[in-house]
Amino acid sequence: MKIAVFSSQPYDCRFLDEAQLRFAASRDIELVYHTESLSLQSVPLAQDCSGVCVFVNDVLDRAVLEALARLGVKAVLMRCTGFNNLDIAAAARLALFVARVPAYSPEAVAEHTLALLLTLNRHTHRAYARVREGNFALDGLLGSTLHGKTVGLIGTGKIGLATARIFRGFGCQVLGYDPFVSPAFAAYGTLVALPQLLRQSDIVSLHCPLLDSTRHMIDAAALAQMKPGAMLVNTSRGALIDTRAVIAALKSHQLGALAIDVYEQESELFFHDRSSDIIEDDVFQRLITFPNVLVTGHQGFFTTEAMREIAETVFENLACFLDGSACACLVPGTEAVLH
Numbered sequence: 609m610k611i612a613v614f615s616s617q618p619y620d621c622r623f624l625d626e627a628q629l630r631f632a633a634s635r636d637i638e639l640v641y642h643t644e645s646l647s648l649q650s651v652p653l654a655q656d657c658s659g660v661c662v663f664v665n666d667v668l669d670r671a672v673l674e675a676l677a678r679l680g681v682k683a684v685l686m687r688c689t690g691f692n693n694l695d696i697a698a699a700a701r702l703a704l705f706v707a708r709v710p711a712y713s714p715e716a717v718a719e720h721t722l723a724l725l726l727t728l729n730r731h732t733h734r735a736y737a738r739v740r741e742g743n744f745a746l747d748g749l750l751g752s753t754l755h756g757k758t759v760g761l762i763g764t765g766k767i768g769l770a771t772a773r774i775f776r777g778f779g780c781q782v783l784g785y786d787p788f789v790s791p792a793f794a795a796y797g798t799l800v801a802l803p804q805l806l807r808q809s810d811i812v813s814l815h816c817p818l819l820d821s822t823r824h825m826i827d828a829a830a831l832a833q834m835k836p837g838a839m840l841v842n843t844s845r846g847a848l849i850d851t852r853a854v855i856a857a858l859k860s861h862q863l864g865a866l867a868i869d870v871y872e873q874e875s876e877l878f879f880h881d882r883s884s885d886i887i888e889d890d891v892f893q894r895l896i897t898f899p900n901v902l903v904t905g906h907q908g909f910f911t912t913e914a915m916r917e918i919a920e921t922v923f924e925n926l927a928c929f930l931d932g933s934a935c936a937c938l939v940p941g942t943e944a945v946l947h
């Protein structure tokens with residue numbers, strides 16, 4: 609079986625090749641790597657392939673899925689947890705096997721959330737640059753003590769829970785909001801309604817999926833409800849935040865600081881070296897001019913352990929597809945399809 613791997617970077621090749629040796633050496637599988645992301649234009653790269661392997665910013669809308677199905681593609685192997693880029697109804701109608709990686713080291717993303725927060729709060733990124741230039745002045749590096757602060761986690765699933773555990777270790781009071789109660793969360797924090805979480809939290813961190821109901825959940829109204837000067841962290845999906853409203857809240861000082869690993873229009877930017885390009889996204893460019901904004905390019909998942917788990921799960925899912933055995937990682941809404 610031939611599989612076109614889209615949006616592949618050298619590290620994807622390394623971990624997928626290693627996993628193939630460990631998990632599928634005896635099977636006749638050929639991975640064909642493409643740096644291009646999947647879109648209607650790049651679908652022809654999947655010619656002669658019965659599967660595609662994709663990542664967060666690959667397009668899996670109706671038109672792309674139909675074009676893939678016409679080429680004979682039967683399996684879509686996602687290398688990510690979120691599936692907001694997938695048209696579930698179209699995938700089900702086309703009887704495609706679509707599997708994801710529901711859990712891989714949630715701690716990796718939780719730890720990156722803390723890395724962003726600690727950097728932004730204690731200005732270690734600025735201190736690093738200053739010290740290298742022989743500037744040891746502290747002015748501008750004032751932070752606040754996390755111990756005793758209230759942290760509000762929106763989404764208390766696997767990553768929210770791992771984040772709650774770490775914040776408890778820092779001596780923070782943890783609040784959580786989730787429409788689906790997670791009993792495990794009670795050990796680390798208190799579930800409250802969203803308005804209460806926004807009102808009471810010194811730090812708000814997003815850990816819920818991007819759905820129609822959560823798109824722009826942090827809009828002007830939500831930002832106005834937050835504690836003046838609170839910090840906002842988003843390591844989940846960019847479109848959970850209305851970026852223009854966030855910029856307005858930063859300018860008015862209502863929002864004290866912002867750390868993001870994801871950005872609504874990230875597919876144009878992230879995972880590529882754009883350092884010699886003119887970046888046309890003025891909203892993004894404005895965002896990174898703020899001294900109290902920290903942006904990383906969707907690297908929350910990027911640890912050796914997580915990359916290994918992702919690659920292994922891709923091959924486990926592929927084995928289910930090839931053997932016709934039950935797959936626990938099918939994207940919800942596509943399971944009804946008999947493969």
Ligand code: NAI
Binds near residue numbers: 788908
């Ligand atoms: P999960 O499915 O274990 O947890 C998500 C939680 O959000 C669930 O408990 C769900 O009930 C809750 N939720 C659903 N609608 C909500 C709403 N309206 N308000 C508040 N909570 C709501 O997923 P997991 O593994 O914790 O991942 C969370 C998100 O993190 C993923 O959807 C993905 O977008 C993002 N992610 C980001 C990565 C990165 O590299 N930055 C890597 C992996 C995931």
